[in-house]
Amino acid sequence: MEEVKEFYSVEEKKLARYAKALSHPVRVYICDILSKQACCYSGDLAEEVPIARSTLSQHLKELKNSGLVQGEINPPKIKYCLNKENWAEAQQLFKEFFK
Amino acid sequence: MEEVKEFYSVEEKKLARYAKALSHPVRVYICDILSKQACCYSGDLAEEVPIARSTLSQHLKELKNSGLVQGEINPPKIKYCLNKENWAEAQQLFKEFFK
DNA sequence: CCTTCGTTTCGTAATTTTACGAAATACGAA
C-alpha cells in the first residue's frame, strides 16, 4: 500500500523548492545580505527595502519555510541568519544541476 | 527623465528570473534531460512526463521565456535545446550567489 | 498593570501560476 510512485527525484524537488524561494528579487536581495555580512534584524531590512513591513515578513517566512534562512529570537528583536546546512545543500544542488 | 531608481540590482533580478524558471519540478526535470543528453522533442517529453501535452507546452514556453531553453523548428517537430549562453550566465549567477 | 517596541498575523484584493481538454495551426505526404 501507499506506493504512489513519485515521478520526480528528490533532488529535482529540492532544487525546485530552493529555486522557488529565490524566485523574487527581494528574497535574493535578503539572501545576498545574509550571505555577505552576517545576520540582521527584520527592522534593519525594512528600512532598506521598498516594501511594507508586513510584506517583508511574508518573504522572510517563505525563506524560513524553504530552509535557507532561520530566525533566532533575541527579544525584542528577531535575528535572521542563513541556515548554513541548507545553504550548502542548495549550493551543491545548483552546482550539480548546472554542470 | 525616466529616472525611476531601481532598487534591485540587475544580477538580483536576473537570478530571480532564472530561479523562477526552475521553481517547478517538471521544469527542473526538463532541464536535467537537456543538459545531460542533448536536445529533444516535445512529444518525447510528453510520453515521459505525467502531465497533459498542453500543460507541458506551457512549461516549455516559460523555459523559453526565461532564456534557458530554445526551440528549433524541425518540421513537423520542434527540437528543444538548452540556450548555452544563458545557461552559462545562470550557472555563473548562482555560483556567485552561493559563494 | 499599562505602555512601548519590534514583529507577525489577519483580512482583503489583484495578479499570476498551474492545470486540463478542445480547438487551432503548421507542414509534409498521399
Added chain:
DNA sequence: TTCGTATTTCGTAAAATTACGAAACGAAGG
C-alpha cells in the same frame, strides 16, 4: 487539396503569490 502528425493556443477554473494597512502579539520597562 485533403489527411494525419506534432505542437501550441484558447478558454476556463482552482490555487498560489504578492501586496497593503489594521490589528494582534510577546517581552521589557516604567
